Amino acid sequence: MSGEISYTWRDPITDEELADLVRSHGGRAEAGWWDKAREHSLGWVGARAGDGVLVGFVNVAWDGADHAFLIDTKTRGSYQRRGIATAVVRLAAARARAAGCEWLHVDFEPHLRGFYFEACGFRSTEAGLIHLPSLA
Numbered sequence: 001m002s003g004e005i006s007y008t009w010r011d012p013i014t015d016e017e018l019a020d021l022v023r024s025h026g027g028r029a030e031a032g033w034w035d036k037a038r039e040h041s042l043g044w045v046g047a048r049a050g051d052g053v054l055v056g057f058v059n060v061a062w063d064g065a066d067h068a069f070l071i072d073t074k075t076r077g078s079y080q081r082r083g084i085a086t087a088v089v090r091l092a093a094a095r096a097r098a099a100g101c102e103w104l105h106v107d108f109e110p111h112l113r114g115f116y117f118e119a120c121g122f123r124s125t126e127a128g129l130i131h132l133p134s135l136a
């Protein structure tokens with residue numbers, strides 16, 4: 001379904017490319033964000049169209065041992081609903097496993113339950129969250 005899309009692990013992606021991808025789906029891009037985040041990452045998956053344009057992305061953070069965390073799954077607005085994010089997450093899971101991780105975590109807004117549970121194969125678990133700016 002994803003045609004000529006190619007998927008890579010840890011291939012270079014520039015800060016500008018990621019900002020453009022974020023804007024493409026209506027997100028608010030922050031210049032310099034990816035340059036800061038990259039060095040803490042286990043790895044990332046990039047999906048590129050035949051012309052080289054970045055159309056999909058996910059970052060994999062980790063604890064240096066057996067827990068990996070998916071962050072910032074994104075598909076270019078005009079390329080959504082073609083299975084790209086599903087393929088991106090599948091490759092990220094395979095590479096996290098190959099790196100020796102045992103568990104892959106993710107959290108998400110309720111409307112993406114079908115994407116993460118049905119399309120990507122995650123299951124429900126107990127998790128917790130604190131909104132830090134709201135702390136007294």
Ligand SMILES: CC(C)(COP(=O)(O)OP(=O)(O)OC[C@H]1O[C@@H](n2cnc3c(N)ncnc32)[C@H](O)[C@@H]1OP(=O)(O)O)[C@@H](O)C(=O)NCCC(=O)NCCS
Pocket residue numbers: 025072073074075076079080081082083084085086087107108109111112114115116119
């Ligand atoms: C969420 C997102 C990454 C999905 O990317 P995608 O490449 O379109 O996803 P896929 O084509 O692999 O979707 C597979 C299935 O997941 C579900 N799904 C995908 N996007 C969905 C959405 N926005 N709402 C509800 N279900 C969705 C559908 O069941 C879909 O299958 P279908 O197209 O046959 O109905 C993309 O919509 C996106 O970049 N959104 C903006 C950023 C964002 O919210 N990221 C999530 C951070 S947790």
